[in-house]
Amino acid sequence: MGFKELFGRFSAMFTKKRVPAAADRNKSVICSVLKQILPPEQKLTALEIASGSGLHAAYFAEHFPNVSWTPSEFDKSHWPSLLAYKEDHENMTDPLEVDVREKVSSWTNPPVSGSIDVMININMIHISPWEATQGLFRTAGELLTKNGFLLTYGPYAKNGQLTPESNVNFNRSLQNENSAWGIRDIADISEEGKEHGLYLAEEYDMPANNKILVFRRNNCLG
16 A cells, blocks of 8 residues: 555545445555556546445546546535545546436536436445336436446346355345345346436456446437
């Protein structure tokens, strides 16, 4: 761990910034994938759905100064942390209050249709009802530019199989906590994407039995 990261953690102890352990662990590996697929100099606009503490948005803002990062979060208890991270980054905007299950037209100050180059959603799909995933893809279908993409991160089943056993146990604990939650199958998520003109373009295996899925516009559909 470098001095800059150590200093960031130390300073967070004395501000409203929260440092969730899972986000702190996965931020760099997600960033490494973004570096493979984001143009390095092109000016872009990014929207994160379900930002939580804001740690991811701030970390990505630091590593991609060419991108304007807008976090969003429905739970206002996260906003003090989001706003504290935002103060450190000129290319990070104030958060939007977003319940992704609701149509974009119902949001306060929503982005213009077709204006978002990158949408990111980290560790939401398995700890929310299926309606949230449907809303995520509906939102992506409305807001993404022609060449935009949606990146999701988390645990997934594949072809009806959920592995390894730790993910099976994790899924069981999720459903015991809330029967509407659970690890989703990539096939079901992909079908939802198709409903909104998005196709699964790339799949990356990540540490701790997670994956990154990248959905892009199917421009053949217009």
